[in-house]
Amino acid sequence: MTTLEDPTRTVIGDGVDRVDAPLKTTGAAHYPNDHTYPGMVHAALVGSTIAAGRIRSIDASEAQHAPGVLTVITHLTAPQLERGPMTLLGPSPPAPMQDDRILHYGQHIAVVVADSPEQARHAASLIKVEYEPAEALLDIDDPRAEILDNPWGLDTERGDVTAGFAQAAVVVEERYTTPDNTNNPLGLFTTIASWHGDSVTVHDSTQWPHNVRTSLAQIFQIPESGVRVLAPFVGGGFGAGLRVWSHTILTAMAAREIKRPVKLVLTRPQMFTSVGHRPNSVQHVKIGATATGDLTAIEHRANSSVAMEDDDYEPVAAGSAVAYDCPNALTRDRQTRLNIPCPGSMRAPAEGQGNFALESAIDEVAHALGMDPLELRLRNYAEHNPVLGLPWSSKALRECYTLGAERFGWSRRTPGIGSMRDGDWLIGYGMAGVSYPFYQVPCQARASVRRDGSAYVTSAATDIGTGTYTVMTQLAAECLGLDLTKVRFDLGDSDMPYSPQAGGSGLTGALANAVHMACGNLVKEFLEIVRDDDASPLRGATAEEVTASGGRLHRTDAPDQGEAYTDVLNRHGLEELSADGRSTPPDPQKLGMATAGAFGAKFVEVRIDPHLGLLRVTRVVSAIDGGRILNEKTASSQIIGGTVGGISQAMFEATATDAGTGRIANATFGDYLMPVNADIPDMEVIFCGGPDRATAVGTKGVGEIGLVGIAAAIGNAVHHATGRRLRDLPFTIDQLLL
Structure with missing residues (x-):
């Protein structure tokens, strides 16, 4: 039969238009919020207004007698539920409303069902709650907080880092921080649940229908065959739809109780407390190098936040173990339990944070050595997987560096700090090497x-x-x-x-x-x-x-x-x-090679007004090894979208939690900063390499790699322009005023 290597093939790789575009552009694509059922009613949630403590009393009598209200469910009346199953991404979040404890601000403590969404929201506002507050743990550096060491068993160590640093002519040791970010897909997450006896049909804003099916079956103790989950179109996700969140469970619970279809649509503020977020991190990176630029040791220690009874998977430091050909390397990850909403994956989880620290530190080493940052990376290029000692199934990162630098015009970069100007604007060039782990x-x-x-x-x-x-x-x-x-x-x-x-x-x-x-x-x-x-x-x-x-x-x-x-x-x-x-x-040992994820090189030009602290990203070139590209148009779109997310991570996004109450203070699109069109520069995407050898089709995935490295490249460009090393995301005006 025709193989994918057949030179007569006609459609693989072509940048054909999206086949679903006519449905979306004409409004014929039905998202979860577009569905309805005869007799469908609506639910609204009540969230906790404290971050830690207990519910002393909850009075729903006024709400229960409000117009159109069918039921009010609290922890006092909710059925006992099983916790969801272990998944490919780790344990499920805790089941909702099972006791009187409050673990974070915004925690769902009641669900109201009424004939209309307006009636449900009004009734929800009538519920009176008295709390017994406790002091909340909200700071990742709080010494009272519980620390989880090596929670996923992924810490690595090779060689002797102490000896490696002793051999170094230059040692850079710095602290880097990244804040909480919130996924914020455009479509508000929606669940509709309709029971038929012991079977339920669910429309859900999910990135994983089978996980919702398996989870609801276990939570409600029914056969998986009795759960059908529908999500043919989802209004964005960025990782927020990877877990089965409590609003989905509560919708199914309410629908089963009243024996009618129920729809629940989260509000935008609830999206900040209900469907995960990128956890903040504090990272310490130490790198040693010889006078000629050979890395002698890398030590990367990261601490990220996690909710009180959750087990989110975010190995921030792990990528540093395989990034460079360094004989001595140590990575350590830990988590701090805080009274925060459950974190979850957000585009380029772990690498989005870890790469910022690593690639900023690599740039600091290059500056200390007086070496071109690109030359330092090429000098320490890892031809083999440094942990497994096996050749990569594919790796075109060297080609990414070379072609990306050529397309960007990296050779025009003058090394002196502040040496490139255009009138009053300081110009900086920065870059980063990037990768994203193989996952299949x-x-x-x-x-x-x-x-x-x-x-x-x-x-x-x-x-x-x-x-x-x-x-x-x-x-x-x-x-x-x-x-x-x-x-x-x-x-x-x-x-x-x-x-x-x-x-x-x-x-x-x-x-x-x-x-x-x-x-x-x-x-x-x-x-x-x-x-x-x-x-x-x-x-x-x-x-x-x-x-x-x-x-x-x-x-x-x-x-x-x-x-x-x-x-x-x-x-x-x-x-x-x-x-x-x-x-x-594929099994790396059977293949005799290390399975490779995507690789890439990011090149960024910035302009800075030193008097006003204005930072503008004016050009970005992304050179990407994504294996076989099935559709160049959609793959380029993924890289461009990821680049926008990277610019947003670097310069705008930070979920602000009030230190006294645990309330998220900027939980609206009016307050949570994200870039607009005027903030986004010309972007160019180059694909390098070819099919990966580990699988029949040879793809490697490009959804995450577009974001990784943008923040570091911008920070490195800022340093080149101003001499200021910014180690805390996002980069703000006060950090840039000279």
Whole structure:
């Protein structure tokens, strides 16, 4: 059959338009908030106004008698629930409203159900709560807080870092901090739950329908077959939809109690306390190097915050263990338990924070040595995975450095601090080397060809705007030899074959390999049908001997000997033929190589007005090794979107928590700063390298890598322009006034 290396292929890699664009631009794409059911009612949440303590009393009598109210559920009336299961991303968050304890500000302490959303919100405001406050732990440096050392078992150590620093001519040791950031997808998270006996149908703003299915089944002690989760379109996520949050559970709880469909839409302030956030971090990085720029030791210690009874996964320092060819390296991660809402993944989790510290410190080493920052990185390039000692399955980072520098014009950079000017503006050039770890887990897909010659391919994935609908349509069309218009790819339904989450830059790889196998197995099914068919030119042919093109299979060495899928189906009286495929993650030891995630190099130009403290990013070049690129247009869009997120992380975003109450003080779009069009410069994306050797399709994922390194590159450019080393995100005017 046609392979992905076939030079005659026509659609893989092409920057075709999104197949779901007509639905979205015409308003025909139904998001969770767009659905309705006969007799559907509405829910509103009540959040705690203290960060720690207990509920002394809760009076819902006035709310229960308010117009349109059907029920009010509190911890006093809520059923006992099981905690959700262990997932690929760690344990589920705690079940909601199970006792009177308050663990963070905004914690859901009541849910009101009424005929209309307005009635539900009004009734929620009538609930009276008396608290027994306790002193909240809100500061990551609070000595009273519980510390979790090496919570994920990912700390690393090789060589002898003490000896390595003793050998160094230059040692840089600094502290870097990153704040809480909040995901803030445009679409407010919505859940609709409708029970039918012991079965429930749920529309949810999730990036992982199967996780919602598994979790609700365990929480409510019903079979997984009794839960159907639908999320064909999601209004953004950035990681916020990866966990099953309490509002989803409470919606299902309320719907079961009143035996009517219930819809719950979070408010924007509730999005800041209900669906995770990027946890803040305090990082200490120490790097030693010889006078010629050879790294002798890297030590990276990171502390990030976590909620009181949660187990969020965020190994901030781990990436430093494999970033450079350094004989002595130590990484340590720990977490501090605080009275904060449960954190969760936010685009480029862990690496988004850890790379800022590492790549800022690398730049500081280069400055101390008087060496070009690009030269220092190339000198310490890791040809092999430093932890496993195995060659990478692919790595084009050197090419990223070279082509990115050429396209950016790095050679025009003069090394002196403040040496580049345009009138009153100081100009700075900065860069960063970046990577994002390989992530791939099992996935399943099903492919069918119908008597009308069309193909239908499914998997229970989600498309949060990344282009999954489109690239999987392209891949299936390529594998089956069909025109794009003849292929329909559907997703977002937990009744479809199992898919992991849309996150961690792992979905495209896992799903693409499953789709590739399903299509390959479907070709084999067609060949099996005609194996003894005297009427078929393909009689006795094997998959290795045929090519799929033009809606037909033909012998590769004799293109005239073949027939259309439709002919086979018609002759054998079949309406359609289907086959399943599954992908499994590769084993590095069996491969004899280290599985590689994406790599890249980021180059940034900034301009600074030293009198006003104004910082403007004026150019960004991102050179990316993302393995095989299935669609250059959607992949470039991912890098551009990630770059905007990186600029936002560097210069704007910080979730502000009031130190006295634990209340988030900027939980609106009017107060939480994010960039607008005027803040975003010209951006150029270059793809380097080729297919990764670890998997059949050869993709590596580009969803996270676009954000990683932007903050460090901007900070390094600021230093080049001003001589000021900014080690605390975000970079603000007061840090830049000279």
